[in-house]
Amino acid sequence: MASRASALSCCCCCFFILTSLASAQLSSTFYDSSCPLALLTIETAVVVAVTAERPLLEIVCPQTVSCADILAVAARDSVVALGGPSWTVLLGRRDSTTASLSAANSDLPSPFSSLNGLISAFAKKGLSTSDMVALSGAHTIAGRSVVDGIVRKEGFDDGEFKRR
Numbered sequence: 001m002a003s004r005a006s007a008l009s010c011c012c013c014c015f016f017i018l019t020s021l022a023s024a025q026l027s028s029t030f031y032d033s034s035c036p037l038a039l040l041t042i043e044t045a046v047v048v049a050v051t052a053e054r055p056l057l058e059i060v061c062p063q064t065v066s067c068a069d070i071l072a073v074a075a076r077d078s079v080v081a082l083g084g085p086s087w088t089v090l091l092g093r094r095d096s097t098t099a100s101l102s103a104a105n106s107d108l109p110s111p112f113s114s115l116n117g118l119i120s121a122f123a124k125k126g127l128s129t130s131d132m133v134a135l136s137g138a139h140t141i142a143g144r145s146v147v148d149g150i151v152r153k154e155g156f157d158d159g160e161f162k163r164r
Contacts, residue, residue, distance in 0.1 A: 050074070068093035 031038040050070060057065045072089050080086045109121035122132040 066093050066095045068095055 050067070053070055053074075054067065057070070069089075069091050072091075072093065076087060076089050109118050113121065118132055118136065119129055122129070122135075127135070
């Protein structure tokens with residue numbers, strides 16, 4: 001009986017150690033001490049790439065391709081380059097010359113929407129629940145997941161997404 005209790009307590013200890021290691025949290029300040037210039041370097045590289053891309057497209061297709069479409073295609077290509085899934089990017093966006101808070105609020109779901117509210121909002125745009133999960137990025141935003149209005153801080157394994 002004592003050996004069973006000892007084995008059970010050993011298993012429990014191993015379980016808690018492994019689960020604490022497996023649920024490492026993402027953080028917006030992860031590189032602050034190990035590489036303080038990481039985010040600035042990434043931002044600079046993105047600005048350089050987008051700035052260089054626009055003139056090349058202007059040579060090939062003058063006044064045709066929007067910066068919004070460049071960024072949409074670049075986002076897809078970045079995911080594919082890192083082994084993620086590919087998808088067809090719908091094109092034809094136009095760069096805005098003004099911002100509209102009311103248009104954004106009427107066309108985008110609220111960050112406080114319930115799960116059913118999000119599913120409904122995405123469905124109105126012709127997107128599935130799977131599309132909603134992938135596009136919402138709920139598994140990575142501040143390391144939080146929202147399920148039925150409950151915010152839980154836990155890790156997520158992106159390996160669950162398979163390349164299509």
